[in-house]
Amino acid sequence: xxxxxxxxxxxxxxxxxxxxxxxxxxxxxxxxxxxxxxxxxxxxxxxxxxxxxxxxxxxxxxxxxxxxxxxxxxxxxxxxxxxxxxxxxxxxxxxxxxx
Numbered sequence: 001x002x003x004x005x006x007x008x009x010x011x012x013x014x015x016x017x018x019x020x021x022x023x024x025x026x027x028x029x030x031x032x033x034x035x036x037x038x039x040x041x042x043x044x045x046x047x048x049x050x051x052x053x054x055x056x057x058x059x060x061x062x063x064x065x066x067x068x069x070x071x072x073x074x075x076x077x078x079x080x081x082x083x084x085x086x087x088x089x090x091x092x093x094x095x096x097x098x099x
Contacts, residue, residue: 038072040090041070044088
């Protein structure tokens with residue numbers, strides 16, 4: 001199975017983001033960050049036993065917005081992240097990168 005992105009065939013999405021002729025290191029880092037962040041939000045929601053609808057009710061973020069975020073069709077604003085993370089028992093922080 002392969003995927004087609006911008007007219008090019010790739011075996012996996014990972015192949016696409018590793019294609020340095022198509023995507024810059026900065027773009028790759030952003031994609032990886034967003035993927036990891038969204039994955040952690042989904043994981044935290046599921047560990048709490050919450051549906052998207054449940055999280056919407058306790059966070060004030062509408063369920064369709066949560067669905068778009070979780071499917072990576074939209075990039076969340078910082079205030080939206082804070083609204084979602086707080087009832088899940090998390091907060092945003094900035095930490096130094098490991099060198």
